[in-house]
Structure formats: C-alpha cells, structure tokens
Amino acid sequence: MTMTETGSHLAAPPGYRWRWLGLAVVLCAEVMDLLDSTITTIAAPGIAHRLGGGTTFMQWLGAAYTLAFALGLITGGRLGDLYGRRRMYLLGAVGFTAASVACGLSTGPAMLIACRAAQGAFGAILIPQGLGLLKDMFGPKDQAKAFGAFGPVMGLSAVGGPILAGVLLGADLFGTGWRSIFLINLPIGLAGILGAVLFLPSVRPTRGQRLDPVGMLLVGAGLVALLYPLVQGRELGWPWWSFALLGLGAALLTVFAAHQVARSRAGRDPLVLPALFRRRSFTGGLILGVVFFTAVMGVTLAFALYLQLGLGYSALRASLASAPNALGIVAGSIVGGAVAGRLGRRVLHLGVLVIAVGLAALAGLLATVGAGLAWWHFAPALLVLGFGLGTVFAPLFTFVLGDVAGDHAGAGAGLLNAVQQVATATGTAVLGTLFFGLAGPRPDAADWTAALRTTIPVAIALLAVTFALVFLLPRHASDQG
Template sequence: MSTTGVASAEAPTDSPAPYRWRWAALFVILAAEVMDLLDAVVTNIAGPSMRADLGGGASTLQWLAAAYTLSMAVGLVTGGRLGDIHGRRRMFLVGAAGFTVGSLLCAISASPEMLIGARIVQGLFGAVMLPQGLGMIKEMFPPQESQKAFGLFGPVMGLSAVCGPVLAGWLVDADYFGTGWRMIFLINLPLGAAAFLGALRYLPRGRSEHRPRLDIPGMLLVSLAALLIIFPLVQGREYDWPVWTFAMMAASVAVFAAFAWYEARRSRAGRDPLVVPSLFRKRGFSGGMTLGLVFFSTMQGFMLVFNLYTQIGLGYSPLKAGLVMVPWSGGMIVGFGIAQGVARFGRAVLQAGALVMAVGVFGVWLTLDMVGSGVGPWQLLPSLLLTGIGMGLLMAPFFDIVLSSVEQHETGSASGTMTAMQQLGGAFGVAVLGTAFFGLLGGGIATAVDHHSAGLRGRLTAAHVAPATQDRLVADLRTCASDRAVAKDPAATPASCGRLAKDTRSAVTSPQAAARIPGALEATASSAFRSGFGSVMKTVLWIVDGMLALTFLLAFLLPRHARPDGAGGH
C-alpha cells in the first residue's frame, strides 16, 4: 500500500493574494491520493477472485500488489523532479491520465501476466502524479492555511485505508453487471476522469523559473537502489528470506552511497541534480526523513497485522474487518481537529500524538488480554478511537515542520524524496512486523493446541480412542494448525493436515466415533487458532509501542516549530 504528505512554505512578503481556487485544487489532489491508496490495498481482498478467474499460482496474488508498489517506489524521485522540469500541473495531468488508462487495462486483463503488467503501468504513472500535489500545495497556500491543507491528508489516508478493503469486498460480492473483481478497477475510470478534468480547471499553471535538466545517470542510480531495497522487503517473506534478499539490501546501500556521491559531485559542478543535496542540510527535512521512516513503518505494519488478526484470527469478513477500523479513522479526524486548535505548540503536538497513539495501542493489548479470543468490535472501539486521535495529532504538524523550509527550486526533489521515503517506510514496516507476526504465529498456535489438549483428550476418551492414538491425533493437530496458519497459499492443504485427516479416519471405530472425533478436533483447532492469534497479536503490539516510543524520541531531531515564531518563517 503507498502514502504521501504535503509541504508548506512561507510566502514572500510581496507575494500576491493566495491562489483563488486553492481549496478546489486541494480536493483534486486528494482525489488522486484516494485512487492511489485504494488501489494499493484492493488486490489484497479481491486477489482470490482474480486468481479463480484468470488462473495463476499463489505467487500471482503477491505480484498483483508487489508490481504496483515496486514500480511506484522506483519512479517517485524522478516523478517529483519531472514536475520541476515540465511543470507540475502538466505532469499531474500525464500521471492521472496514465493511471486511469492503467486501471482500464487492469479491468480488461485476460491473463495474470497482463494484469500484473497493467499494475506496473498504474504504479509508474502514479509515481508521476502523486509528488506533483506537494509542490502545488506549497505554492497555493499561505503559511497560516498550510497546516489545515496538508492536515487533511491524515484523515483521507485513514478513511481510504478503511474504505479500500470494504469497497473491494462489496464490489466483488455485488458482481455489478457480471464484472466481479474487474469493477474495483473500473471504478477508477470516473474517479480518474474527475481528477483529470478537475486538474484542467483548478490546478495552477505555475512553472519553475529555472527549468533544470533531467539527471539521467542519477535517475538510473536511484531507481536501481530503490528496486534493490524495496523488492526484498516486499517479497522476502514469501521466499523465506533467502541469502540473496539480504545481498540485495546490502547492494542497495552501496548504490545509494554511489548515488549520493554522484549527486554531490554534479551539484558542485553547477549541474542540476535529481535530489538537491542542500535538502539534507536542513534540520527539518533530514530529521523528518528519519522520523517518517520509523513512523510510516509503524503505521503500515500495525494496519497489516491488525487486519490479519481480525480476518484470519477472529474470522471476520473483509467488510466487518474494515468496519472495525472505522473508529480509528474517525479518531484521526478528531485528532486533526484538535491539532488545529493547538498548532502553536508545533513539535510538541506531534510528540503528544505519538504518546496518545501508544496509549491507544496499549489499550488494544489490554482489551485482548482482558477479553481473550472472544473479543468483539465494540470492545475494541475505545482503544482504536484513541489510537486514531493520536495519529491525527501526530500527522497534522508533521509535514509542515518537515517541509516548510524547502525552497522553491527544491520542491520537486523534496516531494519525490519524501514520498519515496513513505513508500520505503511502509514496505519496511510490512516486512518487519509481518515477518515477526508470522514468525511467532506457528509457535503460538502450537502452544495454544497444547493448552487445549487436556480437553481434547477427554473428548477423545469419551469417543473410545486409545491413548496411543490420542497422542498421534494431538501431535497431528498441533502441526496441522501451525502449518495452516503460516501457509503462503491459503487454498493449499498442508501435508500435515492430510496426515491428520488420514489418522482421524484410522481412529474411527464406530458410527458414533465418526461424528464425535472430527468435531472434537475441529472445536479444539478453532479455539487454539483464536487464542494463538491473540497471544501473537499481543506480542506484536508491544513491538508497535516500542516503535512509537522511538518516533517520540526522534521528534527531537525536528525544529520546535515549522517557523521560528510558530506562524511564519522557518
């Protein structure tokens, strides 16, 4: 899934009146943001329907999401710079048109390969479209309005994260006009057309006075470096983290170092770099990149594991799992509103948000600990609402503080770099917390089966199953439940489960036992599954709170305010 933020900058004292259509333009930019956020997550829900229709193996499902994430991450830095060169409005229009065409290609795909290729098209044009909004908002809004403008991105991100899975599940189930999963891409056509026409009407036509040249060697270096780091992060768990994934990540560090050296050399020579080195001499920007990497890792990782827990561990439907997160999104809106009233406190608002969010995550832990595997949506509501409020408080001042010091000629470079950082953070969080979750899950469920084994043995004894056979069935169930929980292909039956079925048939000695033994095994597996997921989720929540504590500490790298007086300047 990808995310972006917005920048603000102090308008010159002799600047003209603010751009007349700035609020309408903001909603055009937000519409593009929504398209990206929705398309980043919809294939997670609709993937099984796509696979059933088009064919393909388990890896097909992974590549439907990975193709989009990888292509966008590779193109973001270059996409931001293209706005400086050819004009941000023009590049936004190109990106919106290409993204819409890519959506149409997805909708008419006749094979898995065509669909994956169309997802790459979506990602590349999304990388051109998304960074342009940052520079335009920077130009359109005066300092006193900037925080309100970019603060809207937080609630939009939250609502899109919730609505994406809900919308995808609804559209696939509704099967409008017999389109099935294709409607999740067809819905982008009116959205994309509206964004394109709105951009034509409302986006400013401004262009940088100095039109830099595109840094082709820098573009190739940063694209290679992004691919080398994002690919293993996105796909590493699916391949069980072989040595080459770590080799790729190590190589990415070397390529990023070569890219930094080349950009500094190019800048000293008086030529236009792809990423302006002076950006990283600004305290707000360099500190914000570090903090943002940790925070977006935390946010995306938490969303992943919580959705896995509700859908797999608690057995919620995609629609119900999405609705459970509504308080979280509502809390973001509340937090954004509170942040507007206390904006003068600058960095302290961000730090308060990190603390409130950490308390909310601890509230989720406490709820799971007190209620257990029977937890319901209403019981999770207070803690998720508090988590959302904290996130709204955190995000409202974040981009203003980080990007307010960015000068006009640095905007495209800063926009692409910041957006790429968010993509990298999201991929890192999904990789780290997803790997931790599944790494703990097998053992957690096996332990839960052990805790339930006494009751299972009692029911098997009542069904006249011999003790030796009971031992075999308990061991089989332990392995099967663990293997099924961590299986990469949910549609495949693990070999251990086949062995359990075979041993179950051998244990049946009467018609009465034929009914009681499978029922006892199924009931035990279900209880162990839920309690095992719950115990692992609680462990991961401690990791999330640790990452939020680190976010709080890293905030000290930022200046106290976006501007020295809290209202203007930097």
C-alpha cells in the same frame, strides 16, 4: 494569472483564487492511489480464480504496483519541478486512469500484473505533484490546514478500499465482477483531470533545468533493491539473496547520495538538492518518518492479519471492524492541523503519546479478554489510536516540506513518499515476520492473540524512539536553527 518567484521557481500567489478547489483536485489523486494500493486485498482470490492465477499472482497484484510506484517517486517529483506540476499531474492522472481501465479489461494474469505496474509508474508521476502544488497554492498560514486534509483522506481511503471492493464485488455492476474495482477509477480520474484543467495553477520554472539520468537510475535501482526483498522476503522464507539485495540497495543509495553531492558542486542540477538536508525540519522529519511509519504500518498489518487469521474475519469484515481507526484519523487530523501552528513540534509528541496509549489499551484488551473478542471490543482503542495517527500526519508533512523552496518541492515530496514506502515495507517485513514467528507453525486463535499481544510492545518501543527523534526538529516548522 500573476505569479510570484520562489527561488528559481514561479509560484501562484498565496491567495490563489481556486486554492481550495485545487486542494480537492489534489486529494482526488490521493484517493485513487490509496484505493488502488489496498483494494486488491479482498479481490485477489476472486481475480486469481477467474484469470487462472495462483498465490504468486495474488502477491504480485500488490507488489507490482508498490515496486513501480517506488521506482519512480523521486524522479516523478523532480519532473514536476522541471516541467511544471500541473502538466505532470495531468500526465500522471491520464496515464493512471488509462492503466486502471486496462486493468479492468485484462484477459490474463501477465497482462493484469503489467497494467498494475503501469498504474504504479503513473502514480509515481501523479502523487508527488500534490504536495508541491499545495506549496504553490497556499501561503504559510494556510499550508498546515491544507496538509491537515491529507489525514482524513488517508484514513478513509485506506479503510475504504477493501470495503469498496467488497461492495462492488457484491453488486456485480453490469456483470463486470472483479473488473469494477479498477473501472471505478474511470469517473474519479476523469473528475481529477477536469478539475486539474480548471483549478490547478499553471506554474513553471524560471530557468532551464535538466534531469539527472544517472541519479534516476541509481535511486530507482536502489529503492527497488531495498523494497523487493522487504515485500517478498517473508513469503519466500528470507532466502540469502534477499539480504544480498538489501545490502545492494543500501550501497546504491549511498552512491546516489555521493553522486548528488558531486553533481551539485559541479554546478549541475541534481535530482535531490543536497542543501535540503541542511534543514533541520527536512532531515529530522525524514528520519522521524522512517521510524514512525515502520512502527505504525507494521502493527497495523499485524492487527489486520489477526482479525482475519486469529478471529476468522473476512477482509471486508476486518475493514469494517477497523472503521473506528479511520474515524479517529479524521478527528485527529482536524485537531492536529488546527493546533500545529501554535504547539509546533509538541503536537507530534502529543500524537505519538496518544498512539502509544491506544496500542497499550489494545494489548491490555488482548491480555484480559483473550481470543473471545468481538469487533466492538476494539472500537475504543482503535479510536484513540486513529486520533493519535491523525494528529501526527498533518504536522509531519508541514515540518518536512514547509520550508522547502518551490523549485525543489516536488523532489522533496517524492523523497518523503519514498521514505513512507520503504518504512511501510520495513514495518510489514519486520513486525510481520515477528508476528508470524510468535504464532508458531500451527496456530489457533489463542496463539494469534498471544502473538499480537507480544508484537504491540515492539511497536510501542519504536514509538518511544520516535518521541525522542521529535527533538531533532526545530520547535516550529519555520525555524531552522
């Protein structure tokens, strides 16, 4: 296999023979991650009953994964830059699969939480390699199409996780019960490992580079200090220390940024290259991503809670009711990926407007029909909402990572994933707290309906900010002026 040089990094040629099969391997990892970040939603009560855990245990089934994932994201991406993305993909896939099996074999709450944390840690090594590998395998013309494949996978996996959990729990395959939701990763993981060996390019740096251990410690501690109170704060009533941790997290990340600048000026390898932030597409895309994901993930959580708490849906039924949203994401991703090259940043404007229309339609539905809603009432608004989401996803990835040099693509992808994690947690905390506060202490269906109806305009306001932030981006992903 011949390689071409990109900066200080060797890359597979743009016409890499197995690039589309390689894309399927990358998406396999995304499926495992997204399924495991959502699949415990429906299974948590049953797992707690079987293993003897309480409500705190159920919260930590998700929190252990999220925090460990965030802790290692940027470092995981940088490991791929330094030691080869295929090698790190394989390490992450093997570790993630093994941790999934260990989850399925857990005998108590502590063991399961520890194994969930191990899943998150290996996921942090695995996931950032995907976007870097796409840059290695695809030339500029095909990158938008490759990034466009992420939207459908994200939508279907996010909705499909709870549905799959319900099916597996109901089927009780071979008497495995709840354990099957983790053991299902074994065949998926083995397929990803085999595919990586066969179809991913072996790409390595051209010069020796070193990790930045101080930077790793600072960014990891900073992200955990930010995310822990955002994940747990609402459940604990926002104690004083949660705000202290948020301040500490912001301070640690500020020190991390200064450390990266100093290290770069000294001619030493930083964890995140400060020069990346001089690129309008990268910096503007990250800022936009913070506001965008805060809005859409926050309101998505509020809607999911409304279906279960306000309308009395089970988690499985709520997931099925949200299926039109996933279908819209698939369609929007296909369209967004196809027109992004021609429309440039205007496709992001279009997507944000469509999302706002979908949310406005949902708010109007709540105002006119009220609490007497059936699942099919939501379908048109959710389809429009999903289409807008899909239209934004693919071009946003292209803008943020399209012009990042190959030897820093992993760190850039890790940073983008970290931004998504922080924004998702922020949206969940802020809009979730608003939603519960508006519902009141003893809410009925009408109270939950009114709470969601009032929360939606806040998300639309954040989308208006997102629309304005799109102007920070160059007209096209390849323009840096």
